[in-house]
Amino acid sequence: MSTPPIFHLSRGSAPLLVSFPHSGTFLPPDIAARMTDVGKTLPDTDWHVPQLYKFLDSIGASRIEATHARYVVDLNRPPDDKELYAGQKKTGLVPTDTFKGEPLYRDGEAPGADEIAARSKFWKPYHDTLAQELSRLKAIHGTVILWDAHSIESVLPSLFEGRLPDLNLGTFDGKACDADVVDAVFTVAKASGFSAVLNDRFKGGYITRHYGDRRKGINAIQLEMAQAIYMDEGPPFTFRPERATKVTTAIRAMITAALEAL
Numbered sequence: 001m002s003t004p005p006i007f008h009l010s011r012g013s014a015p016l017l018v019s020f021p022h023s024g025t026f027l028p029p030d031i032a033a034r035m036t037d038v039g040k041t042l043p044d045t046d047w048h049v050p051q052l053y054k055f056l057d058s059i060g061a062s063r064i065e066a067t068h069a070r071y072v073v074d075l076n077r078p079p080d081d082k083e084l085y086a087g088q089k090k091t092g093l094v095p096t097d098t099f100k101g102e103p104l105y106r107d108g109e110a111p112g113a114d115e116i117a118a119r120s121k122f123w124k125p126y127h128d129t130l131a132q133e134l135s136r137l138k139a140i141h142g143t144v145i146l147w148d149a150h151s152i153e154s155v156l157p158s159l160f161e162g163r164l165p166d167l168n169l170g171t172f173d174g175k176a177c178d179a180d181v182v183d184a185v186f187t188v189a190k191a192s193g194f195s196a197v198l199n200d201r202f203k204g205g206y207i208t209r210h211y212g213d214r215r216k217g218i219n220a221i222q223l224e225m226a227q228a229i230y231m232d233e234g235p236p237f238t239f240r241p242e243r244a245t246k247v248t249t250a251i252r253a254m255i256t257a258a259l260e261a262l
Contacts, residue, residue: 004067007126014060015141017133019148021075022046024066039104041235042069046151048239052248062133073122076205099156143217145258148207153233154226160201166194168224170204176212176220184261185254192250
């Protein structure tokens with residue numbers, strides 16, 4: 001397999017950038033060779049999420065999509081690996097176990113401090129480009145939406161109790177996004193037929209917290225979806241179009257509401 005670029009960027013004309021930091025599935029061979037069988041199945045990937053946003057080109061959105069797996073480096077974690085959710089299981093900048101606690105590396109093969117630092121070569125280009133694209137769009141429009149697109153297995157006791165709601169919106173407790181934009185999006189989410197919460201377990205990761213600033217006109221929203229609403233959650237992680245159609249409709253309606261509220 002040839003090595004892909006670290007990310008793909010598509011530039012649009014609308015005041016909207018959608019980020020897909022966890023949908024990549026590529027493992028560099030030197031990393032994959034040290035990983036466990038479980039690790040190589042990539043269970044914590046945001047499987048198929050870009051397929052749910054297939055309408056983005058038609059509305060003129062920009063998009064940035066990672067190609068490398070989050071196990072190489074987690075693009076939604078701070079470069080200093082500072083904890084985002086105090087008192088809860090930490091999912092680090094360079095993970096060494098799955099969300100369920102299964103080791104990603106064979107005994108003695110986990111990355112050390114030097115290797116973790118070196119993996120910034122996979123982290124920095126994505127963020128440099130994301131920041132540049134936000135700056136370009138803001139120069140054109142004045143205010144923009146940064147939509148961070150995610151999904152996760154619906155039941156993960158190590159991270160949350162019970163079953164996760166279907167749609168989990170996060171704006172860093174309102175710091176990352178204007179209230180009118182948030183209210184418009186959440187109103188649509190609650191009317192979508194899916195269960196929806198705002199700033200509950202998932203308040204937004206590094207991307208939402210770092211780039212979102214309502215005072216500067218960058219309105220960042222993270223959407224974390226329960227994977228059960230559009231796919232099979234166990235290997236081989238099959239996409240289910242009959243479920244996904246309704247999800248795509250809901251996502252498009254939420255994004256439309258956000259743009260109309262700018």
